[in-house]
Amino acid sequence: MEAFVAQEALSRFGYAPKDVIKTTPEREEAIGGAITVAPPVPETEVVSPSEGEINALAYAKNRLFYLVRNEILFQEIQNVTFRKTARTFRVYYKRPNNGSIFDYREQKNGKAVLQFPALGGNEIAYVFSAKLDECLLKAFTQRVTEAGVSFDTPPVLRPIKGGQSGDAA
Numbered sequence: 001m002e003a004f005v006a007q008e009a010l011s012r013f014g015y016a017p018k019d020v021i022k023t024t025p026e027r028e029e030a031i032g033g034a035i036t037v038a039p040p041v042p043e044t045e046v047v048s049p050s051e052g053e054i055n056a057l058a059y060a061k062n063r064l065f066y067l068v069r070n071e072i073l074f075q076e077i078q079n080v081t082f083r084k085t086a087r088t089f090r091v092y093y094k095r096p097n098n099g100s101i102f103d104y105r106e107q108k109n110g111k112a113v114l115q116f117p118a119l120g121g122n123e124i125a126y127v128f129s130a131k132l133d134e135c136l137l138k139a140f141t142q143r144v145t146e147a148g149v150s151f152d153t154p155p156v157l158r159p160i161k162g163g164q165s166g167d168a169a
Contacts, residue, residue: 049082052112053089056104056126057082060091060136067137072151076144093143101139118142 049057057080064077082089083096093099102114104126112126118139124132144151 047084047086049084049089050106052106053082053084053104056089056112056114057091059128060101063133063136064140067133068140070151072149073141073144076149077140080140093140094147099143099147101136101143 061077061080064080065074068074068077076093079094080091080101082091084090089104090096091101091104093101100117102116105113105115107113113123114126114132114135116122116124116135116139119135119142122135124135126132
């Protein structure tokens with residue numbers, strides 16, 4: 001009985017041998033109802049993004065449109081989207097896991113941080129700055145290159161004139 005329960009638990013996670021027979025309601029009655037079948041758990045929870053998360057996505061796309069100087073990269077910005085789960089908000093290029101540009105995290109003090117997995121997990125405060133632009137452009141071009149898109153000229157970060165002091169290069 002213990003082996004059967006263990007195999008059944010493992011089969012729910014996809015680790016059971018292929019010859020294990022799934023439990024059916026008739027089989028449960030034959031066993032005596034000792035095993036109860038849990039309701040299926042949805043694989044992805046549908047969670048709507050917060051206002052801050054939507055603003056971060058809009059900012060990223062708008063800045064990329066401004067920062068890229070290559071027509072191919074300009075067109076590839078259309079493939080930037082997001083995935084929202086209960087714990088994370090990920091902005092990615094084409095592939096949710098391998099194409100991650102940044103993860104948006106709101107801290108307890110109300111400030112937000114962007115983590116760039118493509119840049120070794122580098123975390124930057126979500127404050128409009130030349131450093132944020134540089135990380136955003138590097139992460140995006142790295143993900144586009146990894147996806148097999150080739151472009152002739154490497155992207156160059158344009159200096160920002162005017163605006164807030166200390167942000168311009």
